[in-house]
Amino acid sequence: MSLTRQDVEKIAHLARLSITEQEMPVYVTSLSSIVDFVAELSRVETGGVEPMAHPLDGQRQRLRPDVVSETDHHEKYQRNAPSVQAGLYVVPRVIE
Amino acid sequence: MMHNLSLGELADRLAGRQISSVELTRHFLARIERLNPSLNAVITVTAAQALDGAAAADRRLAAGERGRLLGIPLIHKDIFCTDGVRTSCGSRMLDNFTAPYDATVVARLKAAGAVMLGKANMDEFAMGSSNETSYYGPVKNPWDTTKVPGGSSGGSAAALAARLAPICTGTDTGGSIRQPAALTGITGVKPTYGRVSRYGMIAFASSLDQAGVFARTAADAAAVLQIMAGFDPNDSTSVDTPVPDYPALLDAPLKGLKIGLLREFFDGLEERNAALIHDALKIYLSLGADTVEVSLPHLPLSVPTYYVVAPAECSSNLSRFDGVRFGHRCAQPRDLEELYKRSRGEGFGAEVKRRIMTGTYVLSAGYFDAYYLKAQKVRRLITDDFRAAFQKVDLLVGPTTPTPAFAIGAKVNDPVTMYLNDIYTIGANLAGLPGLSIPCGFVDGLPMGLQLIGPHFSEARLLGAAHQLQRATAWHAQAPGGYE
Numbered sequence: 001m002s003l004t005r006q007d008v009e010k011i012a013h014l015a016r017l018s019i020t021e022q023e024m025p026v027y028v029t030s031l032s033s034i035v036d037f038v039a040e041l042s043r044v045e046t047g048g049v050e051p052m053a054h055p056l057d058g059q060r061q062r063l064r065p066d067v068v069s070e071t072d073h074h075e076k077y078q079r080n081a082p083s084v085q086a087g088l089y090v091v092p093r094v095i096e
Numbered sequence: 097m098m099h100n101l102s103l104g105e106l107a108d109r110l111a112g113r114q115i116s117s118v119e120l121t122r123h124f125l126a127r128i129e130r131l132n133p134s135l136n137a138v139i140t141v142t143a144a145q146a147l148d149g150a151a152a153a154d155r156r157l158a159a160g161e162r163g164r165l166l167g168i169p170l171i172h173k174d175i176f177c178t179d180g181v182r183t184s185c186g187s188r189m190l191d192n193f194t195a196p197y198d199a200t201v202v203a204r205l206k207a208a209g210a211v212m213l214g215k216a217n218m219d220e221f222a223m224g225s226s227n228e229t230s231y232y233g234p235v236k237n238p239w240d241t242t243k244v245p246g247g248s249s250g251g252s253a254a255a256l257a258a259r260l261a262p263i264c265t266g267t268d269t270g271g272s273i274r275q276p277a278a279l280t281g282i283t284g285v286k287p288t289y290g291r292v293s294r295y296g297m298i299a300f301a302s303s304l305d306q307a308g309v310f311a312r313t314a315a316d317a318a319a320v321l322q323i324m325a326g327f328d329p330n331d332s333t334s335v336d337t338p339v340p341d342y343p344a345l346l347d348a349p350l351k352g353l354k355i356g357l358l359r360e361f362f363d364g365l366e367e368r369n370a371a372l373i374h375d376a377l378k379i380y381l382s383l384g385a386d387t388v389e390v391s392l393p394h395l396p397l398s399v400p401t402y403y404v405v406a407p408a409e410c411s412s413n414l415s416r417f418d419g420v421r422f423g424h425r426c427a428q429p430r431d432l433e434e435l436y437k438r439s440r441g442e443g444f445g446a447e448v449k450r451r452i453m454t455g456t457y458v459l460s461a462g463y464f465d466a467y468y469l470k471a472q473k474v475r476r477l478i479t480d481d482f483r484a485a486f487q488k489v490d491l492l493v494g495p496t497t498p499t500p501a502f503a504i505g506a507k508v509n510d511p512v513t514m515y516l517n518d519i520y521t522i523g524a525n526l527a528g529l530p531g532l533s534i535p536c537g538f539v540d541g542l543p544m545g546l547q548l549i550g551p552h553f554s555e556a557r558l559l560g561a562a563h564q565l566q567r568a569t570a571w572h573a574q575a576p577g578g579y580e
Contacts, residue, residue, distance in 0.1 A: 008453070015411060015456040016418075016433070017449055018441030027450065030511050034454050037512045038400040041470050044477070051472035052479060054303055054333070055289045055528025056552065061332060076196045082425035089420050092431050 002039075003032045098123050099259035100575070103168060103316045106262065110157055110167045117150035117157070117167030121211055124169045128213060128260050131579065134241060137254040139174060139232045140182055141214040149211040156209060164319040164343070166209030170263035173252045174215040175222055176202050176307075177296040185298045186218040186230040186248075189423045189443030199296025200328045201265060201307050208323045213261055217251030220445045221414065222272055222300045224248050225517040226507065229447040234504050237280060238576040239542055243501035246276030246517075249310070253280040256310040258579040263320050264310040269300050270402050271496075271521025273308045274533035278496035278545025281535045281574060283562065284310050285317045288552045289528030290335035292321075293328035301409035302333075304402075304525040313572055314534060314562035318342035321555060337553060345556040346563040351384030353561070356489030359391045361520055369495050369544060372537035376546050377493065379568045380561070388489050392481035397474050398523045403515055404458050404471035405526070410448075411455025417443060450511060479527040486551040491558060495520055496533040496545030520547060530555050534562045535571035543571070 003011075008028050012019045019027060074087060083090040098120060101109070109115045125143050132138045146169065153167035177183050177195035179202075184190045198206065206212070219229040227235040227250025235250040237243040238258040245254040249266030253276035256264045266273040268286035277284025285308045292307040299305060309324065311317040322343060327336040355377070362370060377387060419425040419439025426438035444452070458467035485492065498519060507514040524531040529549055536546035546565075550558045566572050 003457075007457075011453045011457050011460070013437075014460060015452050016415075016436040016440055017444070017452065018434075018437040019449070020441075023446070023449075026446075027453065030450055031453055031457070033512050034403060034450075035457070037515075038404050038458075038467065038471070040400045041397065041404065041474055042466065044394075044397060044470075044474050046470065046473035046477070049473040049476050051469050052476035053472060055479070055526070056333070056335065059290070059333065059335070062329075064329065073196065077421075080193055080196070080422035082419065082423075091420055092429055092435055094432055 001028060001032045002035045003028060099127060099262070102313060103164060103262060103319050106168055107164055107166070111162055117153040117211060118147060120167065121146050121150035121169050121213065124213055124261055131258055131260060135236045135238060135254050135258055136233055137217055137235050137251040137258065138171060138214045138260065139184065139217045139251065142181055142212055146211050146213050153209045153211060163209050165205065165323055167211065168263065169211045169213050169261050170205065170265065171213050171216050171252060171255050171261040172202060172265045173218055173249050173267060175218060175267050175298050176265060177298070178202055178212065178215065181215065183215070183298070184231070186220040186232060187444065187448070188231040189417050191231065192424070193422055197296060200293035200330060201324055202296065204323055210263070216249070216255055216264060219248035219250065220448050221298070222248040222267055222269055223410070223447050223451050225271070225275060225514055227251060228504065228508055229445055231445060236504070237501045238579050239281065239501065242503055243542065244279070244504050246279035246501065248272040250276050252310050253277055253282060253284065256280070256282050256312070257576060259575060262311070262316065265307065266310055267297060267305060267307050268525065269304045270406060270525050271518040273310065274496050274521050274531055274545065274547060275518060277310060277533040279501040279543065281543030281571070281576070282310055282312055283314050283317050283532065283534050283572060284308065285321060285532040285555070285559070286524065286530060287321060287325060287555055288530045290333050291530070291553065291555065292324045293331040293334050295328055295330035299413040301406040302413060303409060304406060313566055314532070314559045315343065315346055318346055318559045318563070340556045342556055342559055346560050348560045349384065350380065350561060350564055353385040354489040355380055355385050355387045356390040356485055356492040357387055358395070358492055358494050359389060360395045361494030365495060366498065368539045369498070372544055373493065373495055373546060376536050376565060379565055383564060390485045390489055390492070392478070392485055392523070394474065394477040394481050395523050398478055398526055399515055399519055401471045401474045401478065401526060402522045403454070404467050405475060407451040407455035408459050408468050409455070411452045411459060414448070414452055475526050478523060482523065482527045482529060491548055491550040491554065491561060494547050496547040500539045500542035500544055524549050528552060530558055532558050532562055534566065535574070537571055
């Protein structure tokens, strides 16, 4: 196993995912097999190669005129929210 | 029967008032009601809105308006936001999500008068190659309901193959249009990255995702792509280049066309699969094309490269699902951190969690350079290989998949084996190239696909080459038993 249970617990925490006891061994095995599989890349000679983040080289981010383009839709958008009060999203208390 | 007519034939009948859009819409809604329960291809049927849309199309037709898609029914993959209609992305996370606006693809097709019948099942968040990761259950392949239809756009492909709609939309991040098109015996087109707007298309891996279309023929697909494609200021990677008249270019002569045969695609290819490809190549030679063998030495690295890049982007994109603004929220969280963790743990299925964790790992401190940056470098080597090949040839021809449709359940416990299904399709996504799959015969009674890949913005040439093969063959006209 290239990843331990502790590794997977740490990754799950970073990803803010709760993983059940039953799921954990399955992820240790399958994530290890994926990490082993992609390790093939380490054998490729990539000296001097620029990392490629975007498939269309040379495309620039466009700028738009600095004018109002959005109207207020908060009521419509907040209809999908689990909990809303007075136009605000409600979450468990963060500051005592 | 109406469900076997081409888009051109349907448009003629609608224009001639031999049928109305309402009649056509009722015909397909009835097929969905009768045939979908055994396929699970469509997960939301919007019958009332469809009939309203069809009536509106009939009024436009009566007023003398004409259009290739005016009054034509279609089904959208449930990854596209549809205003006022549940948009689940195949996930429990979004089971309760009603999109507040239309994706650009949806809006453009709606404006052209196309009539949405409903939303298609899919692998959860488009992560899968068999449509088995959907929260709504697996989709069955209409050619054999014990087999998968491919994925992630498996619901769209199965619905199209079963003649539940004449058009279905899809998205392709690593093969999610071409692979299910191959496994269900239909035509599937993945355009150049940036050709079709991603606005309102729920993101998986933003540097790879591209919207496209399923149809029975390349000619039908050309008519749909004509409407879907084009610049959208709402998508920062949308490309502002004119859209050619795809339907008008379908018959451009193939004489002198240089077809590249990728050595890496044919090495180790199963004999019966290879024979079907060579049959298609003979037809291209008879149409005046030439074949040239080419090699892309880094192409075998595309699957490992993809399984670093795509999960990394997915891990970042799916961080928006936090149980606060939309989507699933767990019951009675103790604090905010538990709200995040349990909402995400409960809302996402196993494969989505696996990809998020893979992505989180390759982006984490200490591993970023070794995995993510390395994969981005190999991505450039693969892209450079394609660029070099397109100096010598006009398009590349090969298989779409290594095998025909496999049994439901056969690969669910082995992610790496599942990932290797996309071995022939992923390269085009990494390089942002257009590709398509068309039916080219059968192995073990199941359809197989021929894949064409071209340089950036060569959709017209690909569609023309596919169309002219379809004029010389009849594979695309075969319907699965019980769905004729």
